[in-house]
Amino acid sequence: MRCHLCLGLSWQPLCKNCLQSILAPTPAFRILESGLKVYSFYSYSDITPLLHTKHTYIGAKIFAQLGSHTFLEFLKTFELPKGICAIPIDDHVRHGYSHSAILAKATKPFLTPMYGSLRAQNHESYSGKSRAFRQANKRDFIVTCKDEIDAILIDDIVTTGSTLEEAHETLKKHGVNVLFALVLADAKEG
Template identity: 40%
Template sequence: MFCLTCNSFSLEIICEKCQKNLLTPTIQKRDDILSFYSYENIETLLKYKYHPFGSRIFKILAKNSFAEFSKVYKENIISLSIDDKVKKGYSHTAILNNALKSKYITPQYKKLLSKNQVQYAGKDLKFRLNNPRNFEYKGEKNIDVILVDDVVTTGTTLNEAKQTLKKYGINVLFCVVLVDKRW
């Protein structure tokens, strides 16, 4: 097998050298959103979420960012992934959420699901506003949570998710994403 980024022989889909050189996260905070990578640095890797082997890429991204973050976060909290339905054999947001699992962070799955099946990738703000996700929440009420997603493009998905959760007394302390494209 060969590394997707440098084409050298590797047992991993992304070799250790590239993981160290290209996938070392830098935490950035904007409002209530923590992100780890710049879009330009992992754009190609993110697009593999539409392929069956994308799960392997997302596990590497999650290990290098979300799992590292979970080692330093020391308050008891539940993490919720946004719309973690299985597509192409896996859910990329569930993989990210699972990487947060620690002594303090308890991931929960399939609690915040979209009733709208429209694809938002590459769509502009107007399209996103005209086609809301219509989230449905099926979880515990009146709790604090961390919200998990892969990419913030316009912020509409996170905002709609937070509005839905607020109806159930859920306090979103902050959101954790791989990339905030608004930087």
């Protein structure tokens, strides 16, 4: 196999050299209007081609590598109590796998993934849409996880933050304490 970035021979879609150089994460955060703190590791424009692989077979392997390279390494820096859950945003399988579920799986052994616990009823595409469009077409989440748990939200990108805010508010109404969110990339430039 060849590395997706440098085309060098590699056992994985992203070689160790590219992970350590081109894809060295730069953790950052922003706080959304709802007060939710969202940690990201790349600027959207820096990894756009990799994020677009989520609709392809190789994307499952790329997202698994990126999740381990960012989320897992980041969580190692915390002293989190046992029992915190990772809740992927709408982990419904649409293209052979769920990219958010793969990212949630990468948080093991620090978090317990809670697959299928936050599902959107509205499957409207938000790609390239304005904040006004996103707010007018809410995800209308269904929550199936138990109440009174501590959780970290998991997604691939934060753009306007409306999906994460809606998820945060919905989970709060169901007694879930969302500590913060982890995303691979922040699309807000500057």
